[in-house]
Every structure is written in structure tokens, then in C-alpha cells.
Amino acid sequence: MEFKPYNPAEIEPKWQKHWDDNQTFAATNDYSKPKFYGLIEFPYPSGNGLHVGHPRSNTAMDIISRKRRMEGYNVLFPIGWDAFGLPTENYAIKHNIHPAIVTKQNVDHFRQQLKRLGFSFDYSREVDTTDPDYYKWTQWIFLQMFKKGLAYKTTMPINWCTSCKVGLANEEVVGGAVPKNYFPAVEKGLRESMEHGPLAGYPVTGLKAVLYDGSYHDVDSNELSFKMAAAIAYKEGLKNAKPVLLEPVYSLKISVPADYLGDVMGDINKRRGRIMGTDNEGDTSIITAEVPLAEIKTYTMELRSLTRGSGKFVSEFLGYEDVPPMMVDKIIAEAQTKE
Numbered sequence: 347m348e349f350k351p352y353n354p355a356e357i358e359p360k361w362q363k364h365w366d367d368n369q370t371f372a373a374t375n376d377y378s379k380p381k382f383y384g385l386i387e388f389p390y391p392s393g394n395g396l397h398v399g400h401p402r403s404n405t406a407m408d409i410i411s412r413k414r415r416m417e418g419y420n421v422l423f424p425i426g427w428d429a430f431g432l433p434t435e436n437y438a439i440k441h442n443i444h445p446a447i448v449t450k451q452n453v454d455h456f457r458q459q460l461k462r463l464g465f466s467f468d469y470s471r472e473v474d475t476t477d478p479d480y481y482k483w484t485q486w487i488f489l490q491m492f493k494k495g496l497a498y499k500t501t502m503p504i505n506w507c508t509s510c511k512v513g514l515a516n517e518e519v520v521g522g523a524v525p526k527n528y529f530p531a532v533e534k535g536l537r538e539s540m541e542h543g544p545l546a547g548y549p550v551t552g553l554k555a556v557l558y559d560g561s562y563h564d565v566d567s568n569e570l571s572f573k574m575a576a577a578i579a580y581k582e583g584l585k586n587a588k589p590v591l592l593e594p595v596y597s598l599k600i601s602v603p604a605d606y607l608g609d610v611m612g613d614i615n616k617r618r619g620r621i622m623g624t625d626n627e628g629d630t631s632i633i634t635a636e637v638p639l640a641e642i643k644t645y646t647m648e649l650r651s652l653t654r655g656s657g658k659f660v661s662e663f664l665g666y667e668d669v670p671p672m673m674v675d676k677i678i679a680e681a682q683t684k685e
Contacts, residue, residue, distance in 0.1 A: 358462070358464060361464075362461055362462070362464060365466075366461075366469075369470065370466075371411075371415075371421075371423065371466040371467060371468050371469075372468050372470050372471075373420060373421060373422040373423075373468050373471065374420060376420050379418060379419060379420035380418070380419050380420070381419065381420050381422070382411070382414040382419040382420070382421045382422070383421075383422045383423075384407050384410060384411040384414070384421060384422070384423040385407070385423075385424070386403065386404050386407050386425075387403070387428075388425070388426040388427055388428045388473065388475075389427065389428065389456060390427075390428045390429065390431065390433065391427050391429055391449065391452035391453045391455070391456040392433065392437070392452060393437050393441075393448065393451075393452055395455055395456065395459055396456060396459045396460070400460075401463055404460075404463075404465055405465075407423070408423075408465045408466055411423040411466055412466055415466075421468075422468060422471070423466060423467055423468055424467065424468050424471040424472065424473060425457075425460065425465075425467035425468070425469060425472055425473075426472060426473030426474065426475070427449075427453050427456065427472075427473070427474050427475060427476075428475055429449050429452075429453060429474060429475050429476045430475045430476055430481070431512070432511055432512045433512060434448060434449055434452075436511055436512075446476070449476050453474065457469070457472075503529060503533050506556055528567070528569060528572040529557070530569075531569035531570070531572040531573045531576070532557055532572050532573070532575070532576040533576070534573050534576075535572065535573035535574065535575070535576030535577045535580070536553075536555055536576050536577075536580055538573075538577070539576070539577045539580040539581070540553060540580070543589065544581075544584050544589055545589055545590075545591045545674075545678060546591060546677050546678045546680075546681035546682075547681050548591070548592075548681075550584075550589070551592065551666060552592075552666075555580070555583070590668050590669075591668070591669040591674050591677060591678070592666040592667065592668060592669065593638050593639065593640060593666065593667060593668075593669050594638070594639040594663060594665075594666055595636055595637065595638050595639065595663075595664045595665060595666065595667050596636070596637060596638075596639055596642065596661045596662060596663055596664060597622075597634070597635075597636055597661065597662045597663075597664050598614075598619075598633075598634070598635045598636070598637055598642070598645075598659050598660070598661050599632065599633075599634055599659060599660050599661075600614075600632070600633040600634075600635065600649070600657065600658075600659040601627075601630055601631075601632055601657065601658050601659065602630070602631055602633070602649075602653050602656065602657040602658075603629060603630060603631070603653065603656050603657075604626070604629055604630065604631045606631075606652065606653045606656070606657065607624070607631040607633070609652055609653075610631075610633060610649070610652060610653065610657065611624075611633060613648075613652060614633070614635045614637060617637050617638070617641035617642065618637070618638055618641055618670070619635045619636060619637035619638075619641065620635060620636045620637075621633065621634075621635050622634040622635055622636060636664060638667070642661070645659070646659075
């Protein structure tokens, strides 16, 4: 018997088209069959296309899924794209293309490559994390976690890649001059140094520190030395960082009888405050304002005095703002006098 040489350029496109046209690998609503769910880690569609790690890991699950189909299972083997993230933004910035356009182009390219490899994915159930119909549910899940106190904001060290501008997993960090076990000592040195800032001695906020170089000696290096090195680097770095003096600002919701509205608004202006709006609830006027904390430390008593005991307010921290230039020198001079 004579066999024709295998010609992939001729045979494979033929069957790949047949699979697409007939939805050969689509899961069905046939509840009489046993079910099997095969899932791979969805790839991130970079501009470089697939690398060898993609088909290597996908092939194993593809083999199992095909075997299950032959055994009579109703197989769900979807494909998707983990397409959100800073890598996409960085690529878009580098090539001056909108991230949405970049993502679509990369996804289309990945899909074409995967189909040419012949994987038996169910493309009718494709998942794209940039699709609003998808991420509205991840946002909903996040909100439920936030309501239960399971999602929160914190500060912690990460393995920051200065090239790709993203955080790396520990196993992705290779090389480097400083052993990882000394990272906590570096962080401690920074945190302790931040408690005393260069301007009037106030704590430093909004600091971003990147450990990108260093040296290490098997005998002489220890945690204390790295802690001290971090403190020295911090002081040197601040010289070039051009720090500014900040003050905490609070949002106030003030409730006063309407007769006192003008007096209270004038008083807020004297306290370097900003009137954000006013409203009425019957005979009561509601003033919303933003005021520096330094101007409202004794505001409870002063508001009662101004309104003959009838005014009240609630406050909420908003954030930090630059101290006005005419006040900076005075604050620094007072701090130096106390020292």
C-alpha cells in the first residue's frame, strides 16, 4: 500500500475548517452524558504571540479532553484571555496604540495561532477579561468582598520590575545583588526613617522606594547592616526627591439653623476652608466644606459658640494637600525651635 507524504499545510487547514464549521468541540446541553470540565490557565495575549510554554501546557489538557469525548463525556473545554493589566498598557504606550485596539489585535493573533495548533477548545464559550459583560461580575464579586471586610487597602513591599512596570512573583525574580532574606531589613530601615521627615520632622507619606542595586558579603553582611544602608539611601534619595510639606484635609458636614448660615460660611473661609455646597432640610442649613485639620482642632466648641450651641458637624479624612507657601517657613521654624 502506498502512503502519501503527510502535508500539514494541506491537511490541517482542511480539518480545522471542518471543526469550526461543525462546532465539533462545542459542549452541548445533553444531560444524559457524564460531564467533564477541562480548564487551562488562560494566556495573557502579549504582542509577541505564543511562546513554547503555551502549547506545552495546553497539550496535556487537550489530550485528556479528547480522550473524554471518545469515552462519551460531554466535555466543556473553554479558552479565554487574561487580557487586563499593566503589560497591555505599557505595550500600548510604547507603540502609541490605544490599549483596546492592542488587546483585540493580540487576542485575534493568539486565537489564530491556537487554532493552527489544532487544540480542541470550545470557542463558542470564549472568555475575555476586558469584556464589560465579564468584568462587571468580577467587580461585583469585589464589592461583596469589600462589604464583608475581605478586601482592603494596605502597604507592603513587592518585587517591582523597573522595566515592565509591574510586580513580579517571587519565582520570577532572578539574579540581583541583595539576597531576598534581607528584604525585610531593608523595608524596616525605610519605614523607621520615614517616621522623621526632612521638613519639620513630620512623617513621610507617598514614598515609592525601589531596591534596584546593592552589594553583599557572605561574612560581613547582616540584617542590621542592610537596615542601616536603607536609612542612608533614604536620606540621600530625599535630597533629590524635592519633598513638600503636606497637611491633612477633612471633609465637614455642618448642620446649623438657617439664621447662622452666613456666619458659619464666613468662619470656614477664615479657616482656609473651601465651601463645596449647601442644602436645606427644613429650617436647618447643611454646609459641605473641606478644611485643613490644623484649622478645626477646637472646632466643636467654636461652632457651638458661633451658633449659640445649636450647630453640629461630622468630619471625614479626605487626604493630604500642600501647605500654602506662606506658611511653610513658619512651620519649619517652629519645629526647629522645639528641637
